[in-house]
Amino acid sequence: MARPEPILTCEHVWKIFGKNAERIFDGVPSTSEITSEDLRAASLIGAVREATIEVAEGEIFIIMGLSGSGKSTLLRCLSRLIEPTTGVITFEGENLLTKSEKEMIQIRRHKMGMVFQHFALMPHLTVLGNVAFPLEVQGIDRNSRHQKAREVIDLVGLSDRESYYPRELSGGQQQRVGIARSLAVEPKIWFLDEPFSALDPLIRREMQDEFLRIQSVLSKTIVFITHDFNEAIRLADRIAIMKDGAIIQVGTPEELVRTPADSYVEEFTNDLTKSKVFTARSVMAPKDPSLPSGGSVPDSIKIEEIAAEIVASEQPYDVVDAQGNIVGQLAREAVIDVLVGN
Ligand SMILES: Nc1ncnc2c1ncn2[C@@H]1O[C@H](COP(=O)(O)OP(=O)(O)O)[C@@H](O)[C@H]1O
Numbered sequence: 023m024a025r026p027e028p029i030l031t032c033e034h035v036w037k038i039f040g041k042n043a044e045r046i047f048d049g050v051p052s053t054s055e056i057t058s059e060d061l062r063a064a065s066l067i068g069a070v071r072e073a074t075i076e077v078a079e080g081e082i083f084i085i086m087g088l089s090g091s092g093k094s095t096l097l098r099c100l101s102r103l104i105e106p107t108t109g110v111i112t113f114e115g116e117n118l119l120t121k122s123e124k125e126m127i128q129i130r131r132h133k134m135g136m137v138f139q140h141f142a143l144m145p146h147l148t149v150l151g152n153v154a155f156p157l158e159v160q161g162i163d164r165n166s167r168h169q170k171a172r173e174v175i176d177l178v179g180l181s182d183r184e185s186y187y188p189r190e191l192s193g194g195q196q197q198r199v200g201i202a203r204s205l206a207v208e209p210k211i212w213f214l215d216e217p218f219s220a221l222d223p224l225i226r227r228e229m230q231d232e233f234l235r236i237q238s239v240l241s242k243t244i245v246f247i248t249h250d251f252n253e254a255i256r257l258a259d260r261i262a263i264m265k266d267g268a269i270i271q272v273g274t275p276e277e278l279v280r281t282p283a284d285s286y287v288e289e290f291t292n293d294l295t296k297s298k299v300f301t302a303r304s305v306m307a308p309k310d311p312s313l314p315s316g317g318s319v320p321d322s323i324k325i326e327e328i329a330a331e332i333v334a335s336e337q338p339y340d341v342v343d344a345q346g347n348i349v350g351q352l353a354r355e356a357v358i359d360v361l362v363g364n
């Protein structure tokens with residue numbers, strides 16, 4: 023399936039920390055030639071190295087990697103909260119690196135929503151005041167901004183808390199306020215840096231569900247950072263895996279599980295329940311017309327959801343596409359292979 027045009031791209035982006043970092047590229051024909059050894063020899067830190075990604079309109083693009091792999095630095099480079107050392111960043115067809123700081127402030131204010139793991143709600147403002155704040159900064163009048171703020175507060179399920187102060191809210195509720203605040207300006211792109219990582223596992227799952235529900239309403243373009251592969255799998259359309267500042271692999275959850283680029287990626291996928299990732303289409307065999315069929319399942323359904331039924335069936339199931347055409351068949355042996363992790 024063809025993806026829509028990218029709305030945000032970064033190409034060959036580097037962020038190197040250290041004195042005179044940019045000089046490391048002097049006389050180097052291609053930035054990709056700089057190695058870890060070069061950086062070490064110059065006492066520099068390559069927080070982001072040669073990163074290239076394309077984020078399509080309306081997709082949930084996850085950047086995932088261990089702590090220290092460069093995720094936050096890359097995300098901040100995308101909005102130029104951190105200045106990349108070199109590279110190109112394009113947003114809505116324009117190179118962001120040619121924008122003045124003033125223009126960047128406007129772009130961030132009007133087009134980018136941001137949520138961080140630890141962010142400060144303003145303690146002296148109510149939920150309503152906090153969520154309306156970015157609109158106040160835009161100079162929007164009180165009535166309009168309160169109306170918009172109430173809309174997004176409702177969206178995150180906090181209508182009954184609108185006059186509460188941050189200290190009167192739980193961690194999960196505060197994070198919802200942060201989410202509502204980031205959505206108040208109706209951003210074109212939504213950046214989230216480990217927004218749920220500080221929450222208890224149960225609350226985290228609830229927030230993930232909530233996030234997916236909100237996204238089903240808003241269809242934003244999203245760049246979401248996590249160090250939790252299970253979270254990535256649950257939320258992502260596509261995942262970019264980062265290691266030591268570099269992007270090792272970009273793919274759908276299924277692609278990463280099926281063909282991990284290296285042992286680092288494979289490690290993440292090891293503990294994963296494969297039946298949550300694989301679809302009927304991805305494990306089906308060609309249809310054998312001589313066999314009677316036990317039933318039919320949609321091609322996009324996850325194995326997890328149909329495993330019990332098919333394992334209990336003597337006959338293979340037909341796999342049908344959205345138009346109702348039979349595109350293959352699924353036998354109980356194939357399903358068992360997925361379940362036992364083959
Ligand atoms: N301001 C800075 N100065 C020097 N090194 C930094 C700075 N910010 C981040 N780093 C380093 O860059 C690397 C990537 O950090 P970060 O992007 O925060 O990783 P992640 O978000 O994946 O945990 C780390 O080694 C970190 O220590």
Ligand SMILES: [Mg+2]
Binds near residue numbers: 093094095
């Ligand atoms: Mg980080």
